[in-house]
Amino acid sequence: MSSSTSDYHHGNLRQSLLEASMQLLDNEGLDALSLRRLAEQVGVSRQAPYHHFKDKQALLAAIGEEGFALLNQMLARVTDDPSLSLNERLHQAVLGYLNFALDHTALYRLMFGQTLWSAEHAHADTDEFQRYAKDCFRQYVQLFDLLKAAGDLPSSENTLRLAQLLWAAMHGLAHLASDGLFVKREDLAEIARYMIARFHTA
Missing domain, CATH: 1.10.357.10 (Tetracycline Repressor, domain 2)
Structure with missing residues (x-):
């Protein structure tokens, strides 16, 4: 099982997404942020972030x-x-x-x-x-x-x-x-x- 999948099943995905968001925000600015981009960054399916953030x-x-x-x-x-x-x-x-x-x-x-x-x-x-x-x-x-x-x-x-x-x-x-x-x-x-x-x- 991949670490990202393990994080998801142990309830850590929300924090991982937030940490990745903060890094993207610092490095590339607000326009770089999207749930799809975060899913790619963290290594989960495109739908996984929607379990924690509806939009x-x-x-x-x-x-x-x-x-x-x-x-x-x-x-x-x-x-x-x-x-x-x-x-x-x-x-x-x-x-x-x-x-x-x-x-x-x-x-x-x-x-x-x-x-x-x-x-x-x-x-x-x-x-x-x-x-x-x-x-x-x-x-x-x-x-x-x-x-x-x-x-x-x-x-x-x-x-x-x-x-x-x-x-x-x-x-x-x-x-x-x-x-x-x-x-x-x-x-x-x-x-x-x-x-x-x-x-x-x-």
């Missing part, structure tokens, strides 16, 4: 969820680290986000693109992905909540709005840096610190 949109949602799982894990390591000050946790969470976006450009653009977020492409799999994505955003809200409780932010500050502004700034920086416009990667750490300082003086 390409379901596959893309699963890839996006994998991406947010990676981002969430990175953030959790920072936000839950008691050895770091709250300001340093926020700085590391910002810098980690930016580095993730630049290290996984095609994945990042899928995670935050219209393919997964627009109403035109929405279905049950996309809804589940979006709920997972929002868990990632909440970690920034929680950091601002902690800063507010510690007295590092005014008691009247709206932490949800602060997190939204921060996310918008990070997203813009990520795109500028990945496109090579105005922002150099080696400057991101300094930009992140400067940006966070502005939040404290706003």
Whole structure:
């Protein structure tokens, strides 16, 4: 029995397909992804991927969820680290986000693109992905909540709005840096610190 057939019967095909998808995405971009291409890559029948993903949109949602799982894990390591000050946790969470976006450009653009977020492409799999994505955003809200409780932010500050502004700034920086416009990667750490300082003086 081939390894791919063995994987399929032991329930590992879904993960194998996701791993192959991430590799294709990194190497060739979103247009290279198809269930047929993945079946060839993994070495299974053309119908086998449909046991796990009913269509390409379901596959893309699963890839996006994998991406947010990676981002969430990175953030959790920072936000839950008691050895770091709250300001340093926020700085590391910002810098980690930016580095993730630049290290996984095609994945990042899928995670935050219209393919997964627009109403035109929405279905049950996309809804589940979006709920997972929002868990990632909440970690920034929680950091601002902690800063507010510690007295590092005014008691009247709206932490949800602060997190939204921060996310918008990070997203813009990520795109500028990945496109090579105005922002150099080696400057991101300094930009992140400067940006966070502005939040404290706003």
